[in-house]
Amino acid sequence: MTALALTRPALTRAALRLAVPLGATTIALLFGLLMIALSGRSVPDAVAAFVDGAIGSPFAFGASVNRAVALAMVGFGFIIANRANLTNVGGEGQIAVGGIAATAVALYGGVQGLPLGLAVLLPLLAGAFCGAIWGAIAGVMKVRFGTNEVISTLLLGFIALLFVYWSVQSDNLLRQPRNSSATLPESLPIPEATQLPLLTPDPESPLHIGLVICILCGIATAVMLGRSTFGLKLRAVGLNELAARRAGMPCDMLLIAALGLAGALGGLAGATMIQGEQYYLKTGFSSGYGFDGLVVGLLSRGSAVGVLAGALFFGFLRSGGISMEIMAQVPAALTLVIQGLIVIAVAGSVILSERLAGEAK
16 A cells, blocks of 8 residues: 555656647647637648648658657757757758768769668768768867857858858869759769668668667767766766866767767768758758757657657658648648747746646655
């Protein structure tokens, strides 16, 4: 009887942490449906278009999961940096430099004929490496000059997006040869040997091996943050940097490493987007995934499992929103508003659930 009584508060807190976010998300979705109705669009048609675009076919399901893969990798990077009390908002730029590096190596790195999967692996590693450099630059700026990492990662992101524009506009860089005045400013398609293998034999499904890579990254992130000395040191620096310095920890290197790892995962996301679904570099290829991945990381509250769940949710939400815009003529701005409502609802519900759980003790 005593053991049962002791477990009831814990069960109540767990139920609240699950029920409150689900309830808040449901309310936000209902508000979204109301806004669709007020805009003069058919709600049943919008819902049908959303479901069709998110999970309605093997192609839709695979595309949604592929989107979630990129979001999750950015989210993993965010929670690694956040463990050291750093806020990495440069996911968009890290995706951009990763995509540039992967495209360059796939096209001109001489990897096409390499055996043992190296033709796929080396562009991925190049993307991760350049992303790590891009993130580490912000880390060096912080420890050397005291630059706030929010500002530096954000501005480095804008610079990286301009690098993408420069790369696909310049004939001396990655722009495809001009055969006519109608030649688009984009790179050549990467060779088939460098593209990520598909996970299923279904030719209609674009689901690729990036999902496996993402899950491995998630496991590595969870183990590193929860079970490793490095993760413990990051936590110590994040909780009290001054105390960590007095304890003899190499805080400067830890801060640089945290942002470097975050950048590496962002760069890997960019390489995966190029090698797994887009196959050529063009302006705007990152499509805001870095900012959506930031939201995923924020809502996960430092949990790798939470990142995966949030990434899947936003991946399906993005696919369904695109379908609603095309098939049900729901304005794109309205889709973004609905996404924003869901983010606010989930973020607010976390605070509410913690208060209710505290009262339940």
